[in-house]
Amino acid sequence: MKSLADRTNDLFQSNIRAVTLMLKGSNGINLGQGICDMPTPEPIKNGAKRAIDEDRSIYSYYGGIDRLRSALVDKSISYNRIPVSDPDEILVTVGSTGAFVVTMFTLLNPGDEVIVFEPFYGYHVNLLKVMGAHLRYVTMTGPDWSVDFEAVESMVTDQTKAIIVNTPGNPNGKVWSRSELEQLLEIMQRHDLFGITDEIYEYLLYDGREHVSLASLPGAFERTITLSGFSKTYNMTGWRLGYAVGPESIIDKMGLLSDLIYICAPTPLQYGVAEAFEMDTRYFVDMAKAYDEKRALMCSTLEEIGFIVPWPEGSYYVLADFSPLAGRDEGFEDDVTACKTLVDRAGVGTVPGHSFYERAEDGRFFLRFCFAKELPVLEEACRRLKAALGGHQE
Ligand SMILES: Cc1ncc(COP(=O)(O)O)c(C=O)c1O
Structure with a gap:
């Protein structure tokens, strides 16, 4: 064989x-x-049950149902301070993992280099390898998992296309500060790199820490794809619902790829999770x-x-x-x-x-x-x- x-x-x-x-x-x-x-949470479960009972069971628009994308525009503005204004800057995906997959397919050619911080989240690294990307690692060192930005810059070559950030981070719980993200953005701008930021733990913060989205920094949005999802915030890892936020020109291509690979995220579950935005904060x-x-x-x-x-x-x-x-x-x-x-x-x-x-x-x-x-x-x-x-x- x-x-x-x-x-x-x-x-x-x-x-x-x-x-x-x-x-x-x-x-x-x-x-x-x-x-x-x-x-x-009950409202999410009830929303999905209702959608199933009402036979909202057909493929949705590949980018997600309108109600959910509109809610995500509002949330991205109010919580993340990301300068979005249109549902076409949002793509609902099969988990944030699905969003990561289509981001990789959209941005990377085999052989492109990507900078990853370690300790890393294994799915990022393994998916990048499957995608044929070449990885350059920068090690964060404890106890505060600080980042050496000179080391980051020294990793950049003509082949470097993107940098991956995960804040708050898995496995070390690092929350990137505004100043760290600003230093990273300077490098991204100097070398014309994309930022891909996985913010799935964005609501899990301790000691009064603030979640700062890379895409909220001035000049960052046009070169940043923000990934998040519902798995962790609402205890629903098996529902497989996530999303990406970014410039329409990139989200558009990501949507076409998401359509090819998944067609759409599960429709009745999208109706269910839309209820999350009606819940008390x-x-x-x-x-x-x-x-x-x-x-x-x-x-x-x-x-x-x-x-x-x-x-x-x-x-x-x-x-x-x-x-x-x-x-x-x-x-x-x-x-x-x-x-x-x-x-x-x-x-x-x-x-x-x-x-x-x-x-x-x-x-x-x-x-x-x-x-x-x-x-x-x-x-x-x-x-x-x-x-x-x-x-x-x-
Ligand atoms: C950093 C990080 N990103 C993404 C995921 C997976 O998210 P999803 O369930 O939305 O695909 C996990 C799950 O452990 C994770 O730790």
């Missing part, structure tokens, strides 16, 4: 799934996968408060055990450094061993740090914990971790 396409050669089941399989059947708690097990306040409590529980538990914990500024992950445990306990020689140790001793799943770095060595002493769990489940996970690994001995 002839071989499969070369682009499939480097595709393997992710570590995240592997941990899920390890935990299956053992009453384990999975803090690995970034799925929130909280319920989807207290929803966001309550959500942030609940996550703040979970962040504190997760991070202080890890600190008690002896991890070095850069508390996330946003999102619902913490990338914790277990190097102090490596000298103290057996089973912490590297990230894969540590991940297995936590499964075996505590029944808790995490993600090994090398999943977020180009060079496995750079992630060797990190584990990612996701705290988007119902509080009792997270409490139980923290109890198990403390019981299995004990407190920190000075």
